[in-house]
Amino acid sequence: MSEPIAVVRFNYFRVRDPAAFAAAVEQQDDVRIVAHSSDARYVRLEAASDSGTLGDALDNGALEDLLSEHLASGQVAVAMLVQADLGERWVGGGAWAFAASRGALSLDLNDIYAMAAEKYGLPSQRSIAIAEDEALPEGDGVPGADEPMHEASEVPRPGAGT
Numbered sequence: 001m002s003e004p005i006a007v008v009r010f011n012y013f014r015v016r017d018p019a020a021f022a023a024a025v026e027q028q029d030d031v032r033i034v035a036h037s038s039d040a041r042y043v044r045l046e047a048a049s050d051s052g053t054l055g056d057a058l059d060n061g062a063l064e065d066l067l068s069e070h071l072a073s074g075q076v077a078v079a080m081l082v083q084a085d086l087g088e089r090w091v092g093g094g095a096w097a098f099a100a101s102r103g104a105l106s107l108d109l110n111d112i113y114a115m116a117a118e119k120y121g122l123p124s125q126r127s128i129a130i131a132e133d134e135a136l137p138e139g140d141g142v143p144g145a146d147e148p149m150h151e152a153s154e155v156p157r158p159g160a161g162t
Contacts, residue, residue: 002087008054010079012042014072016100021070028066029149045079054079058096064104069101091131 013145015021025033025045036042047054057063058079067077082093093109093130122128126138
């Protein structure tokens, strides 16, 4: 049985009151503050242990609450999470963005299926085989995919012929 791995990385950001932020971070499990080496006004968060991922804190909203309360005006904190289990052959990940008193944005790597289905005119994201699954897609794939490709010289160029 293999051991899954996960890594979370934050960007650097400023907080309104560094002492109050540090006190609030101390209340979180497995989170620590890292100051930027050339400008200590900028900090980032990271897991306090090698086995920590911050994933639970990201998923349950604890970091959203913490960051929305303490981020300086105009600052955005971004967290990126990557996960893998090489033995089970799966990968995953997500990203979150937080702004002071403005809530959070998030996306998951698996969002690419819905985005691709919309972009390429597929009936649903189930029309695409999932990268970590043995299941085959529903349907025949991208409409028009069996049609021949244009030669580069045949592709209309913007403004050509006008």
